[in-house]
Amino acid sequence: MNIVKVETFPLSFPLEVAARDATGVWDSWDTVIVRLTASDGTVGYGEIGPVHGGGVLAFKALVDYRIAPRILGEDPLDRERLFQKMLGQGTSAYAFGEKGAIVSAIAGIEMALWDLTGKILKTPVYQLLGGRVLSRIPAYASGFFGKEGRPLTPKECAEEARRYADQGFKGIKMKIGYGRKRDLENLEAVRTTLGPDLGIMVDANQGFTVAQVLQLSDELAAFDLTFLEEPISIHDVAGMSRLSATVPIPLAAGENYYTHKEFRDLVTQRAVSVVQPDVIHVGGIGEAKKVAVLAEAFGMALSPHIHATVGVAASIQLLASCPHTLAAEYITSGGSYDLRRALLGDAYMVDREGYVPVPDDPGLGIQVNTEALERYGIRG
């Protein structure tokens, strides 16, 4: 069995209302779906993205010119060897490095290798990761993105929180980093709406300094937060370690770290209590599993960053195999959600109790609607 075809589908899904977080605004949801075909005709799907602000064709070029030539003709079951071959070492990685866009591009291919392997062996991906620990994954609703370039009001936050509670979610994650007054008013509105039993997570998208977090931490802690995500620059691991030892809120980070090597310092310096590898950014399912095991050894919980389409399937398969799963991030509306529904239909939908059931179908357990690949495709 060998890989005979590598295809990329750059997609752009227009947003009716531009979205924003503490760091930027975007008006379309862009991603790249990859498809590998094996010599027996079996296909496997993966995803590279999302890509805010354009650039999906750059990923296509990375795959077409850099990565595909390294895996065509290879055995798709050799996932770890092919990951190393795609990434390269020394002079082989000299121009592109071992982080950023090249790792995301490799992740999309790597994800497709797991899908392909599972289908060839007629087994779900979680079986290839050690077997199933969980048959359904607790999910928290992630949203509260600003509208039209402005943060949400307390009233809008309360309405969104109510909607998630009514849908059955046991926890939510909201954006902060819009200034002390707005942040605390929004949190007050959400806690009042949800009551004391539902979880609240907050994401600052690196918007604070260490000093600001120290100033704000007691007021934030009063809302009984499950975790505080990316409070400061992801590059300041020492600052995160200091905050982790000082602030009475569990800290979380991981969506901006590439390969298990970048998680080494974050974990060993105890900069977080919750690791959040994004299966795409980290380099794929294999790298995400390595991070999960590293974190488990240090008593940290696993709650991956998930904002994707095919990537949702990969993340749920990973979580099904991990005993220290805290929760899956779950996007309930907007570009990634609408595009996921268009591509995957009802697969990996959250149930009325706030859990995502783990399917038993081979590979990633998805059927990709190729019409949607056409409809939202963009050409170079």
Ligand SMILES: [Mg+2]
């Ligand atoms: Mg985040």
